[in-house]
Amino acid sequence: MTSRNTAMFSSVTLTVLLLAILSHPAAGQQAASDVTFDTVAITYPEEKEVEVELTGTELGLKASGKAISGKATIKHERGVTSISIRIGGFTPASRLGTQYTTYVLWAITPEGMIDNLGEFRRRGSDTWDAWIGTPFKTATPFQTFSLIITAEPYGLVQSPSRKVIVSNRAPRQSGVQVAPNKISFVGDSEVDMIRFTPDKEIGREEYKKVPIELLGARRAVDVARFFDAPTYAPATFKQAQELIENAERQFNFKQYEESADTAQRAIAVAEMARQLSVSRKKAKDLRDLINDKDATITALEDRIRASDQNKLDAQKIADREAEARRRAEDRLQQLEDSFSRAREDLRRYDTDARRLREDLNRKTDELEAERAEKSKLLQRVAELENQLAEMNRREQAKAEAAQLKATIMSSFETKDDDRGLVFILPDSFFRSATSTELTAEALEKIKLLARYLSADPARKISVEAYTDDRGSEQQRREFATQRAQVVATQLMLGGVVRENLSLFYLGTARPRSTARTAKGREMNRRIEVILLN
Structure with a gap:
């Protein structure tokens, strides 16, 4: 292959690589979640009230040991879908894992849009909950969606966990459209990797007094910390920490209502810190990716330009190398002649240098001995000064301590x-x-x-x-x-x-x-x- 063809091949290859980098998707792009939950999505007619049954999943049955069931009355009117549910049979969320403290009701469209409809808490005792259930009212702008209830670490989470304990069934009424809805839990696996801070060991009766908000605030701060909020949103994360510390103190002083209010604010601020951290980290990763691509493109462009220039300068380089070789040979001969003369001069100067070196060594030894003696004297002076300063400090400290003790004893x-x-x-x-x-x-x-x-x-x-x-x-x-x-x-x-x-x-x-x-x-x-x- 000729030098011309080689240069052309190199240029084409680099161009193809450049185009490949420009068209490559962003690094770190995640594939869709492989964890899903199958349910049905319902399209609610305008100004028509629809009754939907809510049933517990196998996970909900396993956790509570009893069936979870209820009903939802739903009506879409002028762009807003109002939802009124009554459901019973719940068990504390912590039975599904210590990281879970509460339940959240979600509306999820077939396109994957998510709406947190609020934190759901059962009312009263197990008996009261089993008899009449717990009512809950909320609303969503969606018209076509599925309803599910999941266990969550706190109420203000932005996406549902995999712990689905309740979902809606298709309505029995006629004239209502339904469609399959496969819900994907994108990113939920990250939360499973969080090492939540264990709750303090206290008595059972005392634990019953711990507000759900305080438990949720502890989890919210752990989640924000997992998503690097101390690095990317330090001010907001610090505010959340201060709020939960205040809530813990209020609880310790038996100010239960005040503790719950403060903890709820801590949850909101911690979630804000998590969202800020996630968005800022993504922006940083994108900037780094753009910078890396720019650097790669610049390097490839430089190589392309260098390849073209090499093709034009190849002959000039060959001519310069031949001329340089001739000059180098002449210069080598000159250096050999100079080396012979220098070797004779070196023999002559060597004797004088040896004599001067002996004189220098003798003077150096004398100087080092004087320096060593001076150093010893300076070191001794410094030691005496330090001892004197330490004695003065101790005497002053004794006097101050004696005066303070006398004052204390008189008070x-x-x-x-x-x-x-x-x-x-x-x-x-x-x-x-x-x-x-x-x-x-x-x-x-x-x-x-x-x-x-x-x-x-x-x-x-x-x-x-x-x-x-x-x-x-x-x-x-x-x-x-x-x-x-x-x-x-x-x-x-x-x-x-x-x-x-x-x-x-x-x-x-x-x-x-x-x-x-x-x-x-x-x-x-x-x-x-x-x-x-």
Whole structure:
């Protein structure tokens, strides 16, 4: 093959490769889901009420151990389809997997359009739900669609999970069009890979009080984290984390309704973070793909231009190589002559260089010895200065610690016992005998105490709440515990590590005085902060 034909073949080949890259579909494009659910889609006539039966799937029967059934009354009018259902036989969604907390009703068209119609929760007890079911009303702009109910990690999900527990059947009324509907669950397999954060282990009765919204918020934050929201939507994800932390605190303080409201907001913000992350990540991937294609196209264009130029310059290159070879041979001869002369000069200079090298080595050894001696002296001076600075720092720290301890001892009644050093916070530290709010003077004293206690981060601290014998045990426990929590909070604000703190309610144990007098009862109402041995 001639050089001309080779160049033409190379040019054509590169052109074909360029066209192939330009026409290739985007990398990472996913095939359609291979997981489907078969049901029927119903076209609802204008201004005609249609009654549709809702039946449970095999999965729903397996999870609940009983049949799920209900009815939906549906009417399409002026572009809106109103839906009213009543259905019973549900079991908690968590029986289908710990990641599931609730159920969602979906409208899905044969073309694959999806509408989240709202979170569905059963009403009342199992008996109530089995007798009359749970009502639910909603609406959708679709006219032709299927109804399904799925188990979900939270209510604001954008696509249904594979856990279909209810679907509609074809209506018995005449004059209503129905068609098969194969529902594909695109992307749902990603959620199955999420490692959800386990719920805290608490008692069964306490767990019953956990709002569904709080469980859903935990799952929503885990889902957003799985979709890289901390990287692609950090501000929104941080807001969701702050909201769920507030909801957890409200639940711990038995503010159940407030916790549910805050958790619902956390779900919405976490879902927003997930959607932002997905869209921003897709945009980044698309930009990277475009940049890669641009770079590939540029490289191919450069190769095509280089190939054409090589064909034109081939003869010139051959002529230049012949001339360069001749000049190189002449230059080689010149270099050989110069090398012979240089070798003679090298023999002559070698003796002088050896003598100079010996003198240089001797001077270098003397200089290194002087430098080593100077370095030792400087190092010793630095060590003495550091020792002096450390002595001054320790003396100052001792003085400050002694002054702080003296202030603490004058501000608190203290005692030593088998538990450790005990600081007694009397009833007068609070605004009244029934108040859990500290006085301004008490706050300042507790700040000093926190500063003293935080100086040794390895020591454990116990906060013990005592009270008098007035009121019921429950009232005394709640009152004393609230006081202890107020004191513990101020200690943490003052620098005490949370993990070092332990709170205990001891009630009327260890009374300091008789409970028969008001003064005695006042002495018994106290908080003891113990720096444990």
